[in-house]
Amino acid sequence: MNDHSTSADGQNAVRSGRWVTTLGVVVGWGWGVVAGGGGLWLLWTKGLWPLTNGWFALASGISACPLTAWILKRCTGIAVSGWVQVGFAVLFFIAGRIALKVGI
Numbered sequence: 001m002n003d004h005s006t007s008a009d010g011q012n013a014v015r016s017g018r019w020v021t022t023l024g025v026v027v028g029w030g031w032g033v034v035a036g037g038g039g040l041w042l043l044w045t046k047g048l049w050p051l052t053n054g055w056f057a058l059a060s061g062i063s064a065c066p067l068t069a070w071i072l073k074r075c076t077g078i079a080v081s082g083w084v085q086v087g088f089a090v091l092f093f094i095a096g097r098i099a100l101k102v103g104i
Contacts, residue, residue, distance in 0.1 A: 024082050028066045031089060036061025056096025064089035 035057050042054025062068055069080045 025066050028064050028082070028085065032061045032065030032067070034061070035064065035089070035093070051099065053096040053100045056092050056099060060089045060092035060096065063092060 039054045039056070039058030039061055042052055042057060046052050046054060064085055066085075069082075069085060072078045072080055
């Protein structure tokens with residue numbers, strides 16, 4: 001027989017949901033700082049033009065940052081899920097790697 005009641009299982013699910021959300025926010029901020037900061041550094045050292053992977057890193061960092069979703073929701077009313085943010089961050093990351101390989 002299970003010792004946990006239905007409400008205890010519900011509380012465990014809520015706690016694990018909060019843990020996953022907190023982890024997502026921390027990873028999002030980390031990616032935003034590292035990729036965004038690295039992109040800014042590349043733009044500073046290599047210049048704005050020609051198109052460098054610094055632009056793609058900066059875009060990846062901005063799209064992954066939780067602040068971006070908060071600003072979008074507050075200013076435009078558009079709610080963006082964490083999965084959409086991760087998808088765009090990965091898309092920009094891959095585009096930057098392709099640009100680096102091609103030599104754009």
